[in-house]
Amino acid sequence: MRFVVSTAVWRGLSPCFMLRFLFSRVLQGVVVIVGVLCITFLLLRKAPGGPFQGERDVPEHIRRQQEAMYGLDQPVPVQLWNHIVNFATFQFPPSPQTPGRRVGEIIAEGFPVSAQVGLAALLIALALGIPAGALAAVRPGTLEDRASTVAATLGICTPSLVLGPVIALVFGLKLRWFNASGWYDADDWVLPALTLGIIYSAYIARLMRGGLRETLAMEFIRTARAKGASEAAVVFRHAFKLACLPVLNFLGPAAAGLMTGSIVTESVFQLPGLGQHFVGAAVNRNYELAMATAAFYALLIVGFNLLVDVAQALLNPRIGFKEGA
Amino acid sequence: MSTVAAHPSPWRLAWQRLCRSRAAVAAMLLLVLMGLLCVVGPWFSPYGPNDQDLNLRAVPPSAAHWLGTDPLGRDLATRILHGGRISLLVGLLATAVAAVIGVGYGLVAGLSGRRVDALMMRLVDVLYAFPFITFVILLVVIFGRQFVLIFVAIGAVEWLTMARVVRGQVLALKRLEYVQAARAAGAGFWRILLRHMLPNVMGPVIIYASLTVPGVMLLEATLSFLGLGIQPPDASWGVLISEGAANMAVNPWMLAGPASFFTLTLLALNLLGDGLRDALDPRTLS
Numbered sequence: 350m351r352f353v354v355s356t357a358v359w360r361g362l363s364p365c366f367m368l369r370f371l372f373s374r375v376l377q378g379v380v381v382i383v384g385v386l387c388i389t390f391l392l393l394r395k396a397p398g399g400p401f402q403g404e405r406d407v408p409e410h411i412r413r414q415q416e417a418m419y420g421l422d423q424p425v426p427v428q429l430w431n432h433i434v435n436f437a438t439f440q441f442p443p444s445p446q447t448p449g450r451r452v453g454e455i456i457a458e459g460f461p462v463s464a465q466v467g468l469a470a471l472l473i474a475l476a477l478g479i480p481a482g483a484l485a486a487v488r489p490g491t492l493e494d495r496a497s498t499v500a501a502t503l504g505i506c507t508p509s510l511v512l513g514p515v516i517a518l519v520f521g522l523k524l525r526w527f528n529a530s531g532w533y534d535a536d537d538w539v540l541p542a543l544t545l546g547i548i549y550s551a552y553i554a555r556l557m558r559g560g561l562r563e564t565l566a567m568e569f570i571r572t573a574r575a576k577g578a579s580e581a582a583v584v585f586r587h588a589f590k591l592a593c594l595p596v597l598n599f600l601g602p603a604a605a606g607l608m609t610g611s612i613v614t615e616s617v618f619q620l621p622g623l624g625q626h627f628v629g630a631a632v633n634r635n636y637e638l639a640m641a642t643a644a645f646y647a648l649l650i651v652g653f654n655l656l657v658d659v660a661q662a663l664l665n666p667r668i669g670f671k672e673g674a
Numbered sequence: 675m676s677t678v679a680a681h682p683s684p685w686r687l688a689w690q691r692l693c694r695s696r697a698a699v700a701a702m703l704l705l706v707l708m709g710l711l712c713v714v715g716p717w718f719s720p721y722g723p724n725d726q727d728l729n730l731r732a733v734p735p736s737a738a739h740w741l742g743t744d745p746l747g748r749d750l751a752t753r754i755l756h757g758g759r760i761s762l763l764v765g766l767l768a769t770a771v772a773a774v775i776g777v778g779y780g781l782v783a784g785l786s787g788r789r790v791d792a793l794m795m796r797l798v799d800v801l802y803a804f805p806f807i808t809f810v811i812l813l814v815v816i817f818g819r820q821f822v823l824i825f826v827a828i829g830a831v832e833w834l835t836m837a838r839v840v841r842g843q844v845l846a847l848k849r850l851e852y853v854q855a856a857r858a859a860g861a862g863f864w865r866i867l868l869r870h871m872l873p874n875v876m877g878p879v880i881i882y883a884s885l886t887v888p889g890v891m892l893l894e895a896t897l898s899f900l901g902l903g904i905q906p907p908d909a910s911w912g913v914l915i916s917e918g919a920a921n922m923a924v925n926p927w928m929l930a931g932p933a934s935f936f937t938l939t940l941l942a943l944n945l946l947g948d949g950l951r952d953a954l955d956p957r958t959l960s
Binding site: 377381384385388392393502510515602616630632642643650651 | 796797799800801802803804805807808809811812813815816888892895896899900902912915916918919922923929933936937940941944945
């Protein structure tokens with residue numbers, strides 16, 4: 350029995366299994382992204398109005414020419430196929446709403462802003478959340494635990510809609526340490542990153558506390574204590590890796606969401622990030638941009654989830670590289 | 675069989691455990707109070723939600739206007755209570771929509787064969803990777819900015835996790851002997867689904883639903899903040915908060931009032947969700 354289990358563990362981590370795992374996950378990811386492209390396009394086509402809705406009426410033959418230029422005169426399935434081929438070959442089409450600029454350029458302009466803010470927010474969230482959650486879990490029932498839990502619950506319940514303006518008011522308008530809004534100075538990422546970081550740290554603290562408490566109740570921890578390991582060694586060397594799994598799971602989608610820009614935060618602080626395009630493209634029937642942003646988001650989700658799965662397999666050999674899931 | 679009556683039902687036990695948690699009881703009281711305030715409160719207010727008093731524009735809280743007025747001279751307290759009706763209604767109805775879709779989908783996926791299950795869950799994966807805000811906006815855009823459709827749109831986004839939770843539960847349940855016994859006794863797909871699965875997934879569903887309500891209310895607030903939700907002059911808490919945020923530097927009470935109602939309600943819902951998890955999930959009993 351023992352032999353079987355250990356073989357399974359070993360096979361779960363072998364390079365061959367890892368390659369097969371990666372291959373199947375990448376394939377699944379491609380399916381997901383194509384699915385996202387299809388749904389976006391079909392929903393957009395279903396929506397009333399079109400790319401030229403905001404403009405004055407033009408003579409029939411000009412309208413037809415405009416449509417022909419952007420391929421809108423072809424049957425819907427053909428249009429969808431063309432779009433998918435374009436995205437697969439990275440030939441981003443020009444779109445009627447942004448003449449002269451391809452959607453690739455628009456995303457390449459917005460992404461660095463969103464990514465900088467998002468990455469900083471993620472680091473702030475981890476730096477605040479993991480110690481707070483771990484401290485609460487190590488000393489259950491104490492003042493530290495209560496304070497951390499209350500702070501985390503409050504953090505989850507405070508929408509960025511509220512926190513953003515308050516932070517802008519305090520640090521921007523009153524203390525004047527940073528610009529309250531806009532993207533002019535090198536340190537303009539601080540306030541939006543702080544807003545998002547505080548909110549995400551609350552989720553991380555909660556997950557960390559739950560994960561560590563559950564792990565500390567396990568039998569191998571009792572064994573570690575029984576053999577005389579110090580409390581610090583028990584927590585950091587034995588429990589920590591396993592306790593991080595819930596946080597890790599949360600980080601996949603969270604990172605993708607943060608890096609593509611939070612719409613509320615970017616609009617509160619008036620950042621020229623990606624977030625605005627998620628709304629604007631859909632409202633303006635910018636088919637190409639909407640599909641590009643949706644596909645980009647899906648790509649990040651798939652990518653980060655894959656990273657998380659690999660990290661999970663390395664942290665917990667029992668999970669290993671299982672296909673499917 | 676006579677001893678069965680002597681044992682309290684699992685639901686009663688869960689309720690007793692719930693009532694033992696001080697935080698959960700406080701949260702329930704707060705929610706009931708909030709609901710009553712929003713439903714009954716506006717009838718006792720001397721002002722209508724859209725009544726303007728142009729002599730009293732943007733005044734701070736006073737005896738006449740407990741939470742102040744906005745720049746159009748409307749009483750904020752009345753507007754907050756009115757907005758609360760919409761926000762709470764959206765929260766509850768959207769969660770109900772999400773729960774119905776998610777539970778139905780999860781049950782069918784979990785009980786069906788492997789192929790159907792894989793196909794159905796792959797669709798959930800695709801929707802998961804969808805930027806939800808684009809999805810909601812597209813739904814709102816397609817169906818028009820009608821009040822009813824806002825929560826249908828939100829519910830249509832929030833069911834995914836519910837479906838995963840339910841499916842996972844069903845996969846675990848369907849291997850149990852009592853299900854095989856039912857199948858051996860000739861119970862069909864739908865009978866097993868409704869009679870043997872549904873009651874047993876309700877625990878996790880209730881827990882998850884109580885945690886979905888705050889998420890849904892946040893989403894409604896986000897939509898209203900972006901101008902895609904409730905349309906003026908009607909107000910939800912999201913609308914009032916975004917108006918408050920815009921006027922915050924000059925009239926801070928415009929943010930303080932609606933934000934504290936909103937945050938308090940979310941806090942109570944989260945505490946209730948935690949309490950329900952402890953009460954319904956025997957594993958976490960400590």
